[in-house]
Structures are given as structure tokens and as C-alpha cells.
Amino acid sequence: MKPGRLERLQRGLVRSATCAVDPDFVAAVEGGGRLSAAEAVAVYRRGYPARLTEALGETFEACWRVMGDEDFLAACREFVARTPSRSHNLSDYGETFPDFLAARADAEAAPFLGDLARFEWAFKELFHAAPRPGLSAAALAKAARPDSVLRLAGPLVLLSFGHRVYGLWKRDRADATPVTRADWEGPERLALYKEGGNPVFVRELSAPEHAALAALAAGRTAADALAGSGLDEAGAAALFAFLAEGGLVAEASR
Amino acid sequence: MGLRSAHYARLLERPRTRVRWFEALTENYMDSRGRPLEVLLKVREDYPVALHGVSLSVGGVEGPRPGYLERLKALAERVQPFLISDHLCFTGAHASNVHDLLPLPYTEEAVATVARNAARAQEVLGRRIALENVSSYLSYRESAMTEWEFLVAVARRADCRILLDVNNAFVSAQNHGFKAEDYLDAVPAELVAQIHLGGYSDMGTFLFDTHSRAPTPPVWELFRRTIARMPGTPVLIEWDEALPPWETLEAQAVKAAEIEEEAREARTA
Numbered sequence A: 001m002k003p004g005r006l007e008r009l010q011r012g013l014v015r016s017a018t019c020a021v022d023p024d025f026v027a028a029v030e031g032g033g034r035l036s037a038a039e040a041v042a043v044y045r046r047g048y049p050a051r052l053t054e055a056l057g058e059t060f061e062a063c064w065r066v067m068g069d070e071d072f073l074a075a076c077r078e079f080v081a082r083t084p085s086r087s088h089n090l091s092d093y094g095e096t097f098p099d100f101l102a103a104r105a106d107a108e109a110a111p112f113l114g115d116l117a118r119f120e121w122a123f124k125e126l127f128h129a130a131p132r133p134g135l136s137a138a139a140l141a142k143a144a145r146p147d148s149v150l151r152l153a154g155p156l157v158l159l160s161f162g163h164r165v166y167g168l169w170k171r172d173r174a175d176a177t178p179v180t181r182a183d184w185e186g187p188e189r190l191a192l193y194k195e196g197g198n199p200v201f202v203r204e205l206s207a208p209e210h211a212a213l214a215a216l217a218a219g220r221t222a223a224d225a226l227a228g229s230g231l232d233e234a235g236a237a238a239l240f241a242f243l244a245e246g247g248l249v250a251e252a253s254r
Numbered sequence B: 001m002g003l004r005s006a007h008y009a010r011l012l013e014r015p016r017t018r019v020r021w022f023e024a025l026t027e028n029y030m031d032s033r034g035r036p037l038e039v040l041l042k043v044r045e046d047y048p049v050a051l052h053g054v055s056l057s058v059g060g061v062e063g064p065r066p067g068y069l070e071r072l073k074a075l076a077e078r079v080q081p082f083l084i085s086d087h088l089c090f091t092g093a094h095a096s097n098v099h100d101l102l103p104l105p106y107t108e109e110a111v112a113t114v115a116r117n118a119a120r121a122q123e124v125l126g127r128r129i130a131l132e133n134v135s136s137y138l139s140y141r142e143s144a145m146t147e148w149e150f151l152v153a154v155a156r157r158a159d160c161r162i163l164l165d166v167n168n169a170f171v172s173a174q175n176h177g178f179k180a181e182d183y184l185d186a187v188p189a190e191l192v193a194q195i196h197l198g199g200y201s202d203m204g205t206f207l208f209d210t211h212s213r214a215p216t217p218p219v220w221e222l223f224r225r226t227i228a229r230m231p232g233t234p235v236l237i238e239w240d241e242a243l244p245p246w247e248t249l250e251a252q253a254v255k256a257a258e259i260e261e262e263a264r265e266a267r268t269a
Ligand SMILES: [Fe+2]
Pocket: B132, B165, B168, B196, B198, B238
């Protein structure tokens, strides 16, 4: 079906604001104030990347700080030009920004940027997630057996990175110390979680702790998860104390 | 007053304020089950709340995005707002959201499109909504009616109400060369559910709706004139950019409330 007049005008304005100015649209309008039609279209054209960049800046604040204004804003410009927003919510924008940052040419100098951005995206998602308080420490102690399957609550998200980024993220906003290789070299495993309320917590995990939690999240029994993880007895006790005290287990079933 | 995250810490201490109600931006809460929603529900225990959206895209030929109305309804069920509003505009296409309040041509086709989408929204929500006039920086050659004729036609056809933004009417009047008084006087009082005031920026060649400052004297004058016809209408000062201290915002809200009270007293005298 041929698009109607209103549809053609709307397509023309969307195209003009987000990619290339549509001369047919410019011809169909008059500028407000003392603006020409083209200048008036340019008002909407300027606003678009500014809003999407602002959204990226809010979610990826640490990346911005580490990259500096010039580099971060250039990356945003490039990303916005090739990535339309499909959500009604601006704060949903930028899910693929971490991959984009990781693949950029200058990523060699800062190879941790993709991981830092992934951390920030995960943090934002968890910030908006509903808190789900789990069993109390006492209830868990009563219910859990070695052959129990523990359904995790919290919510709790496991992250595993090739670079250490949590320290960079934690840095003070005003801290302008240059980032050196020693700051990010080496792998990092983290748990992001809520303890039944809204604050988001971060815990650094050892490789065996991460393996054990990943196995629990996949539905393996407590005994299986521990056996496959390489955690020793003290490590296992510490990990269960963490789950119990945070109320991070919703249910222990057999 | 507009509920902004900068106010969360203060409001959670439940201070006595002179604010009568809060307006919350729908999209900041409809997708969040975290702290923003927690704060909004706490604020709701102490104040009436209006939900004001920016993404309904009621004038879009594709209609609201799939799932949007259902999410809005779920939020409204929790918040029980006294009003749900959005803007008389379109915000882009489903595949490319511009996240802007894009102007519509004032044509019969646009009236019919808005009416169809608004009717669907009201059916899903089970209540009437209010649509707000927006500031615009361009006009369409094929517009067949004035902006206020369009606004009123839409409200009547869609059986919805109007959120009358006096500042936007002033900005559009200046930008498109008509008298704001003609605009505001033409809006029937019984259709207006709420009034917005805000501050624009003078860009030299046009006025730009930035919500970054207090309403200007001519906008206060227009408000006085408008509220005289519709005393009792809830009024909100919009301030989103360069947010001043709480006390400044509160003083602005009190000023608007006092003008509204004068209008009410003049009506009963
Ligand atoms: Fe407004």
C-alpha cells in the first residue's frame, strides 16, 4: 500500500533528524522564528545525537571518565550514527555500546574498555531490577543439604572479564590519575547483587567461587557445584556465608 | 512539582513541604523495579501523583510501540495517578525512535490518527488521558487549521483532555507569528485537566523550549489570564535542565498556586 501523506511527512522528519536531511521534507515545512526551513530541521537534527549521547553518558559514566570528553564523545557520535534507538526508553539505549567500544581501532591502547562498559551496563540493569529477598540465614541453614538445588535470589548477576575493571569503576569521579596497564591487566570475576533491598553490591570472586556460583545458577546441586569448582572447605564455607547473609538463596529444594 | 532524582533523598525523609502534588515522568518508572519505583511509591503515600509520559507517540502513524500501553497500565495500577498525560506529537518510528516531541501537521488525517491512537490508549488504560501541546520550531505548509483548532479538535474527537502548556503556546506563538492570547482563549476550560508553565531559551532566531529556567514575565501574564477562566486547574512548573535548589522550585510552585487562588477568589467574589 502506498504510504499516506502523514506517513511520508513523518518518515521525512525521522530520516532528517537521525540520518540524512530529506529535501522533500524540507520543502514541505517552514522554519519557525527567523529560521529557514533547513535551519528549523537542523534544530531537530542537532537534538537527536545530543539526547542519545546524554543517555550513553549516564550509563557509561566510568568509560567517559577514563576516555576523556573528546574520545568518549567521538565514540558516541560514531555509535549513534549507526545505531538507531528501538526502545521507548532512552535508558535502554546502548546495549551494544560495550562491543562497539571493544572493537574500535584505538581499543588496543585501552583493551579493558569493553569490559568496563559491560560492567556499567550490567550495573544499570541491576539497578532497575526488582529486589527479591531470599531465605534468611537461619531458614537456609535449616533447608539446605548437600544434594539441594539452590535457586538464587537477590537478584544476583555473575560477570567474568578478561580485564580488571571494578577498581577503575570505583575510582572517584574527580580522580584524574592516568590509567596504567597495572590497573587493568589480568582477569576479574564479579558478582553484582541486591540483598533484598535496592542498593546494588559488588563482590570480587575467585575463579573457584565464580565456578561454584555459575554451577549453582545452572541448577547443579550444592555438592556438585562445590566439587567441580575446586573450592576448599574454608572457601566453600565463606561462599555459603556470603549467600546466607545476603539472603541470596530463594529456595533450597531436592 | 516535577519529581526528579535529585529530590529523592530529601523526600524520603518526609519533610513538610508546600508542594501539593508531584508529576513523575512515566518512562523513568515504568521499566524500573528498583530504587526509582521504590521512591515514587513512597512519595505517593504522602502526595497525589500525575504520570507524565514522553513516548506514547500518539500522533505516530504506527501507533504506540507494542507493549508500551500495557506497561503504562501496570505502572498506573501501582501508582494510582490522578492524571495520565503525554504529548500531542509523534516521537519517531518504531524502528528508529527520535526521543523528541516532533510536531504534527494540523490536518484532518493527523486529527484522525491521534484520535485513533488516543482511543486505544484510553481503552487499554480504562480512563481518559490528557494530551499536551508542544513547542515547535517548524510548521507544515499543508496545515489546514491553527494549532489551537487542531488541539481542540483532537480532544473532542478522541474524547481526551488537554494538558495546556502556557509556555509552549507562547513559544509557538513567537516562533510561528500568532498571538498566544488567541491560542489560549480558544481552549475550552472544561477540556483542560492540567496546566504547565516553564522557561524557554531565546536562541536569537527562535525560542527554544529548554525547561532550564523560571517562566518569563509574559508567560506568567498569560498564565494569569488563562487560570482566570479555569480556576482550580492543577498547575505545574516544569524545570528539567540546570535544576535549581529545592527552595527555588518550591517558591515557583507556591507563586503559581497563589495566582491560582486569586483567580478562584475573584471567581467566587
Ligand atoms: Fe509541558
